[in-house]
Amino acid sequence: MSASVHDHIPLHAIPSTRDAQATLSPSVAETLTPKESTVSAIQPEPMVTKEMIKYERTAFATVCFTLFLNGWNDSSTGPLLPRMQETYGVGFAVVSLVFISACCGFILAALVNVHLSDRFGFGKIIVFASLLQLAGYAIQSAAPPFPVFVIAFSLNGFGFGILDAQSNGFVALLRDSGKGKMSLLHAAYGCGAFAAPLVATQFFHMRRWSFHYLTSLALAVINLVALIIVFRFNTVEQALAKTGVVTVSDASNEGGKMKQIMKVKAVHLLALFIFVYVGVEVTIGGWIVTYSLLVRGGGPASGYISSGFFGGLMLGRIVLIWVTRMIGERRVIYVYTALCIALEITIWFVPSLIENAIAVSFVGLFLGPIYPICMTVSSEVLPPWLLVGSIGWIAGIGQAGSAAFPFMTGAIASKTGVRAMQPLLVGMMGGMILLWLLVPRKVVKTQ
Numbered sequence: 001m002s003a004s005v006h007d008h009i010p011l012h013a014i015p016s017t018r019d020a021q022a023t024l025s026p027s028v029a030e031t032l033t034p035k036e037s038t039v040s041a042i043q044p045e046p047m048v049t050k051e052m053i054k055y056e057r058t059a060f061a062t063v064c065f066t067l068f069l070n071g072w073n074d075s076s077t078g079p080l081l082p083r084m085q086e087t088y089g090v091g092f093a094v095v096s097l098v099f100i101s102a103c104c105g106f107i108l109a110a111l112v113n114v115h116l117s118d119r120f121g122f123g124k125i126i127v128f129a130s131l132l133q134l135a136g137y138a139i140q141s142a143a144p145p146f147p148v149f150v151i152a153f154s155l156n157g158f159g160f161g162i163l164d165a166q167s168n169g170f171v172a173l174l175r176d177s178g179k180g181k182m183s184l185l186h187a188a189y190g191c192g193a194f195a196a197p198l199v200a201t202q203f204f205h206m207r208r209w210s211f212h213y214l215t216s217l218a219l220a221v222i223n224l225v226a227l228i229i230v231f232r233f234n235t236v237e238q239a240l241a242k243t244g245v246v247t248v249s250d251a252s253n254e255g256g257k258m259k260q261i262m263k264v265k266a267v268h269l270l271a272l273f274i275f276v277y278v279g280v281e282v283t284i285g286g287w288i289v290t291y292s293l294l295v296r297g298g299g300p301a302s303g304y305i306s307s308g309f310f311g312g313l314m315l316g317r318i319v320l321i322w323v324t325r326m327i328g329e330r331r332v333i334y335v336y337t338a339l340c341i342a343l344e345i346t347i348w349f350v351p352s353l354i355e356n357a358i359a360v361s362f363v364g365l366f367l368g369p370i371y372p373i374c375m376t377v378s379s380e381v382l383p384p385w386l387l388v389g390s391i392g393w394i395a396g397i398g399q400a401g402s403a404a405f406p407f408m409t410g411a412i413a414s415k416t417g418v419r420a421m422q423p424l425l426v427g428m429m430g431g432m433i434l435l436w437l438l439v440p441r442k443v444v445k446t447q
Contacts, residue, residue: 048175048244056174056243060181062230063167064188066126069133069216069223070160071192074402075310076216078286079200079303082293083209088146092418096410099286101150103403105157110396113165114258114389123233126166130224132159137217143210161399165392168375170236172391175245182372183317190314190368193285194307201303257389266381266440267390270374273435274398277370279405280340280428283421284309286406288360291418296353308361316368329373333436336366341429348422371398381440 077098085095109129116125136156140149171185203212231239240246261267289306292298298305324332343359343366350356375391382390405428412420 052242052244059230059239059243060171060174060185062226063170064185065226066163066167066223067185067189068192069219070164071189071194071310072196072216072219073133073156073160073192074282075193075196075285075306076200076212078289078306079197079204080209080212081286081290083204084149087143087209088149090146091414092410093414094146096407096414097150098153099403099407099410101153101403102157103400103407105154105159106161106396106399106403109158109161109165110393110400113162113392113396114261116162117166117392118257121233122166122170122236122239123227123231125162126227126231127224127233129159129162129166130220130227132156133163133220134217134224137213137220141210141213141217143208157399157403161396164399165395168391168395169388170239172375172379172388173236173240173245174243180321182375183321183369186368186372187314187317190310190317190364193310194314197285197289197303197306197310201300201307204300204303257386261386261389261393264382264386264390267393269435269439270378270381270390271394271397273432273439274371274374274394275401276405276428276432276435277367277374277401278398279401280425280432281313281367281371282402283405283409283425283428284360284363287409287413287418287421290413291421292353292356294418296351296356298353302353305357305360308357309364312361312364312366313368314364316365317372320365320369324369324373329377330436330441333370333373334433336370337429337433337436339366341426344422344426344429348426377439 081095084098085091088095120128132155136152136159139152139155143149144152167185168182171181174181199215200212203209234242285306288309289302292302292305296302320336327335340363343363347356347359347363350359375394378391378394379387409421409424412424
């Protein structure tokens with residue numbers, strides 16, 4: 001059986017067994033037996049060479065490009081929704097089926113990610129997922145009959161769900177992953193999400209608007225080639241060894257890994273939080289253009305408002321790192337979310353396209369850091385031998401939120417109008433605060 005991203009944990013991330021147990025939250029510790037909370041003997045790590053550092057940077061840049069493409073995919077739909085409605089003659093509820101289709105792909109990816117990783121290994125399943133992306137974009141670019149067009153979103157959803165989980169897991173295993181790498185990884189997502197609406201808005205004016213997906217196809221080809229060249233179908237153990245990170249197998253039963261993850265309450269709380277967070281993020285990116293057109297009387301250039309939001313998302317994951325460190329990762333979530341709620345209320349009640357566009361950009365700025373912060377907190381409250389499998393589940397469920405909530409918005413808009421988007425978003429952000437209150441804290445070490 002191939003080694004996978006879920007089979008091994010880095011030595012630099014493993015405390016002693018006693019320390020590991022002491023730092024777990026009560027909800028985590030209660031679910032694990034003594035046998036499950038042990039790891040094999042630790043061997044000293046090798047000296048890190050220049051070649052290892054170079055490979056780590058190359059591998060990190062490669063998964064960053066994968067997340068760039070993920071962001072590109074998520075933000076491409078919003079600016080093109082009005083053209084989809086026009087071409088296929090469908091309303092808000094029906095066109096929102098593209099989000100439901102993607103949601104099905106994301107959920108399936110979350111369910112089978114650990115199994116596929118254990119069975120085939122990191123290097124093989126990321127190539128398989130990339131091939132599904134190519135198929136999805138090829139279908140979408142032809143603007144086929146609506147049912148086929150919708151099914152293509154499932155292919156993309158499954159592919160991106162696998163890639164998102166594996167990319168987050170790989171970076172979590174890198175040395176010093178918590179010192180900015182996770183924020184940079186998700187800044188790459190924001191960069192892709194910023195760029196896509198700029199391009200999609202140009203295709204909005206064209207007769208063959210679906211050719212936008214040819215640009216996505218070209219990026220997916222580059223991503224596939226890069227993943228093959230850099231990782232060469234390696235297992236995660238082999239890839240990490242090239243960076244100087246030594247890994248060991250955990251002592252738990254591989255076949256029961258998913259069962260162990262499902263027993264940890266903190267995993268489900270974090271997954272639900274990310275589910276709502278990503279839902280907020282993609283609902284804004286997916287529907288703000290339609291909202292600006294129909295409610296604020298904006299023109300076709302309203303597509304750039306979506307880019308402003310995702311541009312803020314990208315910047316927030318970089319420029320607010322120092323604010324996060326100063327206030328503290330747990331407390332700053334409440335600050336960022338409260339600011340987002342206040343800004344959304346201005347978009348709701350201030351009838352100004354310019355003000356709304358500026359406010360949306362700042363919402364992106366403050367929303368941006370929340371995802372990487374949550375991933376960092378995950379490493380503090382979850383057992384290290386289940387960390388990467390748990391992150392894969394959390395990320396996969398989060399991606400499902402990127403489809404479920406935009407669909408809900410479309411369904412509500414078909415009944416009450418797209419104005420309902422703002423109160424829905426305010427309610428979802430309030431839900432984020434309540435969910436964050438429930439996430440367990442790291443327990444102080446005791447003798």
